[in-house]
């Protein structure tokens with residue numbers, strides 16, 4: 001039996017040992033899904049706090065319920081380590097490491113490089129490796145493959161390499177790691193076959209595509225599509241503001257069209273690890289090929305101006321009631337980048353708070369999911385007594401519409417509200433103390 005067939009048999013029998021490199025928002029749910037499918041899964045992460053927490057059966061990712069994790073750890077299907085030498089025994093490895101931007105706004109591939117270096121150190125035949133981290137087309141073939149393919153290890157024969165973009169939407173319960181269709185593209189046809197065999201054991205729908213590059217680019221299409229449409233609707237909010245037309249009414253009206261229109265909503269700018277970051281991987285790659293990805297650059301520019309637009313709204317609204325921003329109390333509601341998650345990455349609440357502080361306002365915030373923020377040059381604790389803070393605030397700014405908020409109370413208690421999410425809905429419409437984007 002050749003190496004591919006033997007590995008496929010172990011994958012089908014679920015006797016193949018699985019490792020997940022990177023136990024964050026993506027890696028932990030992924031490890032849980034494969035452990036629940038019956039694989040022995042080992043998570044590897046340099047962060048000892050995550051490793052220890054997992055080994056105690058304590059979940060630190062909101063999407064992974066405590067009892068589910070504890071059950072898998074107790075039954076021995078899931079464990080974690082900081083020791084990469086366990087890779088020697090593994091037959092299937094998924095790479096779920098971060099792909100952030102550097103300070104200069106360029107792709108930071110250092111985590112992928114270090115994961116690939118660890119794999120190279122413990123390389124052996126009969127191994128399937130799938131990269132999950134979002135990145136530009138060519139990363140799997142041009143960056144990872146040369147580190148792993150050695151004279152004795154031929155890709156597609158001795159080991160198998162593929163890319164499969166993670167599509168998880170944290171906080172979502174209808175579409176999860178298990179039931180969201182999973183696109184996968186191999187470096188060779190055998191790579192696709194083996195990786196598809198592995199993923200099919202635990203994921204409901206696996207979608208094979210013609211190459212790793214197609215899979216890499218598909219993820220960037222998905223996220224660029226969202227980024228550009230959000231940029232477009234954010235610009236529409238600024239256009240409507242100049243025209244004195246209610247943008248939310250416009251969107252509701254357009255959304256009654258049963259075909260050819262998809263609803264996107266304006267807001268304080270893009271947040272989260274993916275949408276504001278991933279398209280910039282593509283535009284960076286294109287710059288290296290002397291091509292300017294104009295839609296991405298334009299949408300990015302518009303989205304980045306939104307915190308300034310929000311702060312102008314706050315300033316104008318306060319001006320209307322005769323108050324300057326300086327020395328007055330502003331309460332920010334919601335700091336996470338989207339409702340009901342504890343993720344602060346790229347949240348535009350940080351920009352809005354920073355800009356208001358620079359203008360001399362006393363800024364406080366409340367977020368049931370984010371107890372403390374330590375930003376570059378300031379740190380704040382989430383206000384605990386919300387009713388008291390609402391009464392004290394000269395202006396309340398709704399940045400994130402967490403479902404825990406009681407908008408009736410917020411509406412009744414506050415003096416002035418800038419609602420960037422249309423969170424208050426109908427009662428806010430036409431209410432003199434509510435200003436919407």
Ligand SMILES: NC(=O)c1ccc[n+]([C@@H]2O[C@H](COP(=O)([O-])OP(=O)(O)OC[C@H]3O[C@@H](n4cnc5c(N)ncnc54)[C@H](O)[C@@H]3O)[C@@H](O)[C@H]2O)c1
Nearest residue numbers: 021022023024025026045047097098099114115133134166
């Ligand atoms: N969070 C999301 O909603 C989401 C959704 C889809 C795709 N993604 C993509 O998935 C990837 C991972 O994102 P995330 O949100 O899970 O990041 P994360 O920061 O939550 O987790 C990444 C983990 O990798 C670990 N790590 C760093 N270097 C490592 C190494 N060399 N070996 C092993 N572990 C290492 C870190 O300690 C961390 O625990 C990124 O490329 C991201 O763009 C994220």
